[in-house]
Amino acid sequence: xxxxxxxxxxxxxxxxVRVFEISAxxxxxxxxxxxxxxxxxxxxxxxxxxxFFLGAFAWMVYxxxxxxxxxxxxxxxxxxxxxxxxxxxxxxxxxxxxxPLLFGFSFLFRGSKKRRAVYMEHNNKLELFxxxxxxxxxxxxxxxxxxxxxxxxxxxxEDEPLVVEVYGYQFNWKARYSGTDNKLGYAxxxxxxxxxxxxLDVNDVSSLDDKVTNVLHLPVDRPVMLKFRAxxxxxxxxxxxxxxQMNAVPGTETQFxxxxxxxxxEMRQDPEVIEKVKxxxxxxxAQGKDPYEFDYMLLCNKICGSAHYNMNMKVVVQTQExxxxxxxxxxxxxxxx
Amino acid sequence: MEAHAHHKENxxxxxIFSTDHKMISKQFLITGVVMGIVGVIMSLLFRLQxxxxxxxxxxxxxxxxxxxxDGVMDPNMYLALVTIHGTIMVFFVLTAGLSGTFSxxxxxxxIGARDMASGFINMLSYWFFFVSSVIMLSSLFVESGPAAxxxxxxxxxxxxxxxxxxxxxxxxxxxxxxxxFIVSSLLGALNYIVTVLNLRTxxxxxxxxPLTIWAFFVTAIIGVLSFPVLxxxxxxxxxxxxxGTSFYLSDIMVAGEVLQNQGGSPVLYQHLFWFLGHPEVxxxxxxxxxxxxxxxxxxxxxxxFGYRAMVGSILAIAFLSFIxxxxxxxxxxxxxxxxxVFTFTTLLIAIPSAVKxxxxxxxxxxxxxxxxxxxxFSIGLVSTFITGGLTGLILxxxxxxxxxxxxxxxxxxxxxxxxxxxxxxxxAGVYHWFPKMFxxxxxxxxxxxxxxxxxxxxxxxxxxxxxxxxxxxxxRYYTNTAVPMFDDLTNINVLISYFAILGGVAQVxxxxxxxxxxxRGRKAEQNPWQSNTLEWTTPVEHIHGNWPGExxxxxxxxxxxxxxxxxxxxxxQTVPLTEKEMQTGH
Numbered sequence: 001x002x003x004x005x006x007x008x009x010x011x012x013x014x015x016x017v018r019v020f021e022i023s024a025x026x027x028x029x030x031x032x033x034x035x036x037x038x039x040x041x042x043x044x045x046x047x048x049x050x051x052f053f054l055g056a057f058a059w060m061v062y063x064x065x066x067x068x069x070x071x072x073x074x075x076x077x078x079x080x081x082x083x084x085x086x087x088x089x090x091x092x093x094x095x096x097x098x099x100p101l102l103f104g105f106s107f108l109f110r111g112s113k114k115r116r117a118v119y120m121e122h123n124n125k126l127e128l129f130x131x132x133x134x135x136x137x138x139x140x141x142x143x144x145x146x147x148x149x150x151x152x153x154x155x156x157x158e159d160e161p162l163v164v165e166v167y168g169y170q171f172n173w174k175a176r177y178s179g180t181d182n183k184l185g186y187a188x189x190x191x192x193x194x195x196x197x198x199x200l201d202v203n204d205v206s207s208l209d210d211k212v213t214n215v216l217h218l219p220v221d222r223p224v225m226l227k228f229r230a231x232x233x234x235x236x237x238x239x240x241x242x243x244x245q246m247n248a249v250p251g252t253e254t255q256f257x258x259x260x261x262x263x264x265x266e267m268r269q270d271p272e273v274i275e276k277v278k279x280x281x282x283x284x285x286a287q288g289k290d291p292y293e294f295d296y297m298l299l300c301n302k303i304c305g306s307a308h309y310n311m312n313m314k315v316v317v318q319t320q321e322x323x324x325x326x327x328x329x330x331x332x333x334x335x336x337x
Numbered sequence: 338m339e340a341h342a343h344h345k346e347n348x349x350x351x352x353i354f355s356t357d358h359k360m361i362s363k364q365f366l367i368t369g370v371v372m373g374i375v376g377v378i379m380s381l382l383f384r385l386q387x388x389x390x391x392x393x394x395x396x397x398x399x400x401x402x403x404x405x406x407d408g409v410m411d412p413n414m415y416l417a418l419v420t421i422h423g424t425i426m427v428f429f430v431l432t433a434g435l436s437g438t439f440s441x442x443x444x445x446x447x448i449g450a451r452d453m454a455s456g457f458i459n460m461l462s463y464w465f466f467f468v469s470s471v472i473m474l475s476s477l478f479v480e481s482g483p484a485a486x487x488x489x490x491x492x493x494x495x496x497x498x499x500x501x502x503x504x505x506x507x508x509x510x511x512x513x514x515x516x517x518f519i520v521s522s523l524l525g526a527l528n529y530i531v532t533v534l535n536l537r538t539x540x541x542x543x544x545x546x547p548l549t550i551w552a553f554f555v556t557a558i559i560g561v562l563s564f565p566v567l568x569x570x571x572x573x574x575x576x577x578x579x580x581g582t583s584f585y586l587s588d589i590m591v592a593g594e595v596l597q598n599q600g601g602s603p604v605l606y607q608h609l610f611w612f613l614g615h616p617e618v619x620x621x622x623x624x625x626x627x628x629x630x631x632x633x634x635x636x637x638x639x640x641x642f643g644y645r646a647m648v649g650s651i652l653a654i655a656f657l658s659f660i661x662x663x664x665x666x667x668x669x670x671x672x673x674x675x676x677x678v679f680t681f682t683t684l685l686i687a688i689p690s691a692v693k694x695x696x697x698x699x700x701x702x703x704x705x706x707x708x709x710x711x712x713x714f715s716i717g718l719v720s721t722f723i724t725g726g727l728t729g730l731i732l733x734x735x736x737x738x739x740x741x742x743x744x745x746x747x748x749x750x751x752x753x754x755x756x757x758x759x760x761x762x763x764x765a766g767v768y769h770w771f772p773k774m775f776x777x778x779x780x781x782x783x784x785x786x787x788x789x790x791x792x793x794x795x796x797x798x799x800x801x802x803x804x805x806x807x808x809x810x811x812x813r814y815y816t817n818t819a820v821p822m823f824d825d826l827t828n829i830n831v832l833i834s835y836f837a838i839l840g841g842v843a844q845v846x847x848x849x850x851x852x853x854x855x856x857r858g859r860k861a862e863q864n865p866w867q868s869n870t871l872e873w874t875t876p877v878e879h880i881h882g883n884w885p886g887e888x889x890x891x892x893x894x895x896x897x898x899x900x901x902x903x904x905x906x907x908x909x910q911t912v913p914l915t916e917k918e919m920q921t922g923h
Contacts, residue, residue, distance in 0.1 A: 251587025
């Protein structure tokens with residue numbers, strides 16, 4: 001059915017095209033010369049496109065505002081959001097200056113046999129101006145960007161973060177807590193055996209109190225250092241709500257330190273989140289699906305195989321007391337052996 | 338060179354194993370168009386899947402067979418399609434199809450040479466490309482499917498057949514195909530460089546070269562310096578796959594087996610890959626920018642504004658393109674200080690890019706714009722170059738990249754700035770030089786129709802993707818229905834797919850206009866656009882050696898359009914300076 005519609009559509013286009021061609025040919029010799037009339041029509045279309053383009057841009061910004069991520073739920077994430085806002089501001093200003101100039105000039109200076117273009121090779125003052133302005137703006141953006149990057153990636157060692165390992169394999173994630181000694185025991189894929197899914201070293205004392213879980217629980221307002229390991233191929237731990245992303249690379253340990261600032265419960269009360277959840281649930285109920293409740297997510301964001309799209313782990317941020325209670329209930333590595 | 342005019346041609350030496358740059362250029366173009374059709378059809382298939390997941394499409398089963406049981410695409414096939422779509426578009430269409438076509442056509446014609454420095458090497462360049470294309474397409478038919486680890490084929494995923502079906506035979510064929518492709522690319526690029534340096538006609542100094550030639554020349558240099566690095570990356574990957582080495586592999590357990598590999602680093606591959614991969618962006622983009630410079634100046638009837646600044650920014654972009662590759666790797670866990678350095682160098686590229694954009698816009702100012710289809714595509718190119726380039730300020734900034742890395746924001750960015758700009762440059766070049774290539778004209782009305790549908794659909798497809806990225810949607814997801822937080826993105830995906838299908842179908846208009854008029858089109862006159870450059874002084878019917886008599890002599894730069902004191906609004910490069918010009922030095 002679809003093939004038929006497609007084929008018919010294409011035949012219709014080709015036929016219409018033929019009619020165009022033949023009628024053009026009947027009209028006379030200059031069928032492919034661009035006339036003043038063409039310049040007027042195309043110039044006008046370029047101008048109309050500009051209005052359409054800017055209108056569509058405004059419409060998208062307005063109507064898709066609710067689909068974009070809510071404000072950051074982490075300390076460094078708030079800095080990234082400010083940097084984002086300023087960079088986006090610069091970009092939108094540049095966009096709104098250059099596109100109207102481009103399409104506006106295309107319309108204003110559309111050709112005519114009566115006119116002649118102005119001969120102008122270059123203008124050093126102008127060129128210096130538009131080399132200088134981007135250079136100054138960029139210097140500001142680079143400085144601001146590098147400061148934010150440096151603060152994000154080089155957290156103070158005095159923070160004494162909670163150390164948690166995030167372990168990726170085809171196609172799921174596990175979290176490993178360091179237990180009472182706050183020290184992750186040695187692990188290697190070569191030691192994987194039976195229930196010891198993460199390859200912990202049974203001879204390493206600091207392994208024994210480690211706790212392996214299927215959900216990543218984090219206490220609020222406390223720095224957490226995530227250490228990443230991968231079993232088979234590269235995965236990437238992407239936690240969009242916290243503005244956190246780091247690859248998990250086989251053979252190498254990577255890390256990312258950050259501090260969650262909102263519990264899952266608090267985030268569910270956030271007006272932006274409430275609106276987004278409401279929109280999603282309207283769509284879901286129309287399809288007869290269960291209602292959705294907001295949760296932080298850790299998504300795989302590096303192509304890793306057939307179920308890449310379905311490789312994720314729920315993240316729960318809770319108060320320190322709730323977190324301690326939850327961790328208490330988890331079995332240690334020694335207990336699972 | 339005189340011997341050329343006498344040697345006999347038969348069908349095979351004229352159309353197949355031709356050493357004439359004009360024929361080789363057509364071979365590159367037509368192969369590129371065929372590969373482009375394959376690449377676009379693939380993208381339409383995965384757009385169907387993304388917008389209407391799990392819907393049964395008879396066309397899928399017809400085309401994909403066992404990879405789409407009951408008309409629903411298999412996740413492995415989805416990954417294979419995005420991989421081969423990317424590979425084909427980046428390398429086969431926008432590198433070989435664009436650069437191969439126009440460098441071959443225009444370098445000898447615009448510098449006043451009889452042919453390339455080595456016609457034989459030029460022929461080899463095409464045939465290596467042809468073999469490479471055949472191997473790449475043949476990988477679609479192997480039992481375990483084509484390569485599927487993304488067009489960047491990162492190991493370990495691409496190194497381990499156990500990790501996904503696409504990393505089996507399909508991946509080997511991918512590597513072999515790319516090896517042939519790299520050889521083709523190097524043979525072509527060396528030829529372009531030597532030809533531009535040595536075979537310029539009398540009077541054609543470097544500062545009188547059209548910007549097209551500057552762009553092709555610098556592109557060739559970038560290619561020669563970066564493609565060998567991809568070759569070494571591919572070779573080491575081949576060793577890891579077949580010979581048990583551990584360049585990229587360490588501490589891996591896959592499919593329940595621990596591998597013996599120890600000590601390698603997957604990140605090493607990424608460094609090698611992106612050392613080509615980033616310059617590759619400019620290998621694709623610069624020829625398109627060169628083409629649009631020429632098309633815009635000719636059709637604005639005005640000199641290109643700031644010729645020297647344009648050349649300078651091409652050189653600056655080329656230099657910077659070699660020291661920014663790390664911005665693809667901000668979240669691989671590399672040293673944060675290194676990230677800072679790459680952020681700095683990356684954002685610097687915005688300066689020469691801004692210069693180019695402003696110079697294009699100023700060239701339009703007070704021009705007498707002849708809005709041909711080629712001109713429209715060039716204006717479209719400037720628009721996408723700006724729109725896509727601007728979001729580079731976000732992605733090049735390591736701190737901001739953390740949250741949009743590998744999301745649809747990236748997909749939007751590179752498709753607009755590199756994909757659309759380059760494909761618009763390709764279209765502009767085809768519409769503009771079609772009379773030179775085939776001695777015939779394309780239909781103008783169809784050209785307009787093609788431009789408008791393509792331009793609107795192109796933005797319609799890629800602009801909304803920024804919002805998907807800002808919603809945190811990762812790229813290369815078979816479907817976003819597995820994660821409820823993305824459920825409100827389905828409508829946007831449907832909108833994008835409608836634009837994609839309409840835009841894809843619109844290309845039929847172009848194909849018809851192209852192939853029909855290549856054979857049956859109205860004969861073109863010698864200089865249909867009243868252009869200054871040398872290619873329009875050659876006869877309409879192609880001859881070996883390009884010019885029937887002496888080579889033309891060049892007396893001026895190529896941009897004397899609407900020069901005061903001149904009767905016509907163009908002055909070809911072969912016209913000697915007038916007395917007044919000699920006195921004023923202009």
